[in-house]
Amino acid sequence: MTTVLITGANKGIGLELSRQLTERGDEVIALCRNASPELRALGVRLFEGVDVTDRAALENVSRGLGDTRIDVLINNAGIFENETFGDLDFERIRRQFEVNALGALQVTSIMQSHLAQGSKIILMTSRMGSIDDNGSGNYYGYRMSKAALNMAGVNLAHDFRAKGIAVAILHPGMVATEMTGQHGIPVSESAEGLIARIDELRLQDSGGFWHANGERLPW
Numbered sequence: 001m002t003t004v005l006i007t008g009a010n011k012g013i014g015l016e017l018s019r020q021l022t023e024r025g026d027e028v029i030a031l032c033r034n035a036s037p038e039l040r041a042l043g044v045r046l047f048e049g050v051d052v053t054d055r056a057a058l059e060n061v062s063r064g065l066g067d068t069r070i071d072v073l074i075n076n077a078g079i080f081e082n083e084t085f086g087d088l089d090f091e092r093i094r095r096q097f098e099v100n101a102l103g104a105l106q107v108t109s110i111m112q113s114h115l116a117q118g119s120k121i122i123l124m125t126s127r128m129g130s131i132d133d134n135g136s137g138n139y140y141g142y143r144m145s146k147a148a149l150n151m152a153g154v155n156l157a158h159d160f161r162a163k164g165i166a167v168a169i170l171h172p173g174m175v176a177t178e179m180t181g182q183h184g185i186p187v188s189e190s191a192e193g194l195i196a197r198i199d200e201l202r203l204q205d206s207g208g209f210w211h212a213n214g215e216r217l218p219w
Contacts, residue, residue, distance in 0.1 A: 005029040005070045005114075007052055007107055008077030009044070010036045013124070013172050016191040017074065018044055029070070031061060031077075052077045052103030058110045070114040072198060074122045075104035083140040093141035100145035105152050117164035120201055122194075123153045127171045127211070132218035150209060150219070157207030166206040170197055173212050 004021050008014040009030035015038055018028045028044040035048045047064065050057045052075075078100045081092050104123055115121070127133055129146025153169035160167060172194055174184035193212030209217045 002026045002071045003029065003069060004072040004074060005031065005111065006074045006076055007031045007050075007103075010034060010039050013175060013187060013190060013194070014074075014076040015039055016187045017076065017194065018042055020188070020191050020195060029065070029068075052107050053098050055106060055110070058107060062110050062113065065114055068114055069116055070111060070119060072120045072122065073108065073111055073115065074124065074198075075107055076122075076124045077103060077107075078124060080142050082138065082142070084138050085140070088140060093144070096141035096145040097148065100142070101148035101152060104149055105156075108156060115160075115163075115165055119165045120198060121156060121160065121165060121167045122198055123149055123156075123167070123169045124194075125149050125153070125169050125171055125209070127217060130209075130218055153209075154207045161203065161206060164203060166201050166203045168197060168201045168205075169207070169209045170194055171209070171211050171217060 004026050006014050006018055006028060009018045010032035015036065018030055018039060019042055022028050022042050022044060030039055030044045031047045031050045032039065033049065033051055035046055047061045050061060079096055081096060083089060083093060108121055126146045128139060128143050129150050131147060134143065150169055153167055157167040172190045175187050175190045190212050197210055197212060197214065209219065211217055
């Protein structure tokens with residue numbers, strides 16, 4: 001049985017990943033701040049009251065896992081705000097960095113003792129973190145924090161390669177969730193693509209930046 005830890009598992013993509021992985025027989029460890037009824041109904045191993053910026057809470061989770069091996073660590077938790085240059089809220093931008101980039105790095109750092117050869121680290125990023133693909137500007141905090149997350153993913157790929165642990169930087173697509181105002185593809189379709197990319201990830205591909213549909217994305 002594959003054991004998968006997912007942050008931000010209470011809704012949206014995190015919830016759907018939890019559902020599909022549970023349905024196929026994987027063991028899901030779900031981390032979130034406040035569990036939704038839908039997440040509770042899945043019967044996953046649940047750690048509630050966990051913010052990815054809260055080191056003490058994450059360390060409690062690690063202790064609670066004991067000697068559990070994590071086969072797939074999915075850093076899914078993230079927040080989205082829209083800042084234009086004329087409306088730069090630096091506290092809001094800073095919060096996006098703390099959650100989207102530093103949060104994922106902190107989770108990986110604390111959970112590394114549960115990873116072993118053959119494990120996989122997944123960073124849920126966005127195409128909006130691509131510098132080459134930026135054709136519209138705006139979204140300062142989100143774009144910058146996701147670009148930082150992408151760089152963290154490449155660094156992690158280098159650091160974990162010798163341990164036999166692969167890293168993937170994945171864009172779920174424009175998905176119809178609360179974050180996007182329900183605009184985009186069905187969340188079930190995105191989750192299916194993400195799971196396919198995770199399943200096919202091999203060490204020789206570590207550090208790549210992919211769309212859920214399998215397209216290699218520009219940096």
